[in-house]
Amino acid sequence: MSNRIVCKFGGSSVADATQFRKIKSILEGNPERKIVVVSAPGKRNSKESKLTDLLYSSYDLAKKRLDFAGPWTLIRERYIEITQELSLQSTIREELDELEKILLNKPDDISADFVASRGEYLCAKIMSEFLGAKFIDAYPLIQFDSQYRITSKSYEDIAFALSDTDSLYVVPGFYGSDTLGNLKTFTRGGSDITGGILANACECRLYENWTDVSGLLMADPRIVQGAHSINYVSYREIRELAYSGASVLHDESIHPCRAKNIPINIKNTNSPGDQGTIIGPTPEHTSCIITGIAGRKDFSMLYIEKSMMNKERGFGRKVLTILEERGVSYELSPCGIDSMNVVVDSKTLHRVKTEVCAEIEQKMQPNKMKIFDNLALIATVGHGMVNQIGTAARLFGALAKEKINVRIIDQGSSEINIIVGVNEEDFEKAIVSIYNEFVG
Numbered sequence: 001m002s003n004r005i006v007c008k009f010g011g012s013s014v015a016d017a018t019q020f021r022k023i024k025s026i027l028e029g030n031p032e033r034k035i036v037v038v039s040a041p042g043k044r045n046s047k048e049s050k051l052t053d054l055l056y057s058s059y060d061l062a063k064k065r066l067d068f069a070g071p072w073t074l075i076r077e078r079y080i081e082i083t084q085e086l087s088l089q090s091t092i093r094e095e096l097d098e099l100e101k102i103l104l105n106k107p108d109d110i111s112a113d114f115v116a117s118r119g120e121y122l123c124a125k126i127m128s129e130f131l132g133a134k135f136i137d138a139y140p141l142i143q144f145d146s147q148y149r150i151t152s153k154s155y156e157d158i159a160f161a162l163s164d165t166d167s168l169y170v171v172p173g174f175y176g177s178d179t180l181g182n183l184k185t186f187t188r189g190g191s192d193i194t195g196g197i198l199a200n201a202c203e204c205r206l207y208e209n210w211t212d213v214s215g216l217l218m219a220d221p222r223i224v225q226g227a228h229s230i231n232y233v234s235y236r237e238i239r240e241l242a243y244s245g246a247s248v249l250h251d252e253s254i255h256p257c258r259a260k261n262i263p264i265n266i267k268n269t270n271s272p273g274d275q276g277t278i279i280g281p282t283p284e285h286t287s288c289i290i291t292g293i294a295g296r297k298d299f300s301m302l303y304i305e306k307s308m309m310n311k312e313r314g315f316g317r318k319v320l321t322i323l324e325e326r327g328v329s330y331e332l333s334p335c336g337i338d339s340m341n342v343v344v345d346s347k348t349l350h351r352v353k354t355e356v357c358a359e360i361e362q363k364m365q366p367n368k369m370k371i372f373d374n375l376a377l378i379a380t381v382g383h384g385m386v387n388q389i390g391t392a393a394r395l396f397g398a399l400a401k402e403k404i405n406v407r408i409i410d411q412g413s414s415e416i417n418i419i420v421g422v423n424e425e426d427f428e429k430a431i432v433s434i435y436n437e438f439v440g
């Protein structure tokens, strides 16, 4: 393990020249910060759009041979403003001219992924000039298959390309190459994944993820006012929390760090002295029973009843296959002896509801089938719950006190997560009551 640190700066951290200067001083504050990953500039205020969104719009308009000057001018102005304010020589104007020419004359020769990736590419170019650092392009260096799995050859190539431990490197986030050599982006927010991959490939001791909040909170502050911050959360806990709605980091960025036990520190570019949240290996001991509460609305439950279902081998598999074939993935599937429930995302289910129900009716011949909408799932997560007698009793007691009807209960054998399903109108109240019970 080297003593280098990867620092990924998100969209708000590179939104303007002032933010660029903050980054410089953060890097000067610790010489181990040697590998920098940048997103595309984000919003400076709530009325603005992220440059990535403007790039996608420009591409869409150009493809339709429509005037793309609206979004394009905003992109151009932002990059030029940053370079001017930082007094850089930069070839950014030429690069922008070149891209504009292609959008205007040959939009079919480029892909949406390519155009979107220019947000990070140009930002990294400016950042490397500003910092006097080496620019390393993510294309074709970061290579992944259709499941976004990085090839082992790519890990070796990255380690080699960034092997000088005394150098400062800047790498654009969000994109790489597929195995056929096409430029491909990750899913949205994917610069986080780039940071994780570089931390793994270069065996860094730490991955700092710089954003505009000082880490994660134990619950959504829009629901729980003054929610406490989380100092430490394990890789497993954060997966459970992210899956259930808490998002500060792209969940796919955790795997490459977890594979090498590299801690991730969520830090605030606007308040760098704050400790932030550390995401790391499972702690041996913890004094807190719960680490966090997260949840999401917009779930539906497909309820299927059939007598003697328990004797019918393959019943569950067949139902899940019908859903799978229509592109519906499921969240939970609590079952009774003669009933099966599948909890799925409402929007996805409703798109294919008629076909799904017809096929289940025809193949499974249930006695009863019904869809319940407007459900919310809430996950209460924490290693502290393991072997802690009475945790579930406290949780359900807190919900009962508020007269909240629990529609679904799920606790995995890992015991680090209790999921409850409630009616959407009880969502906020349920989170507040669980928080007050365990955190106070």
Ligand code: ASP
Pocket: 010, 011, 039, 040, 050, 052, 053, 119, 173, 174, 187, 188, 189, 190, 191, 192
């Ligand atoms: N710029 C990309 C997005 O807006 C990727 C990122 O910021 O991580 O999704």
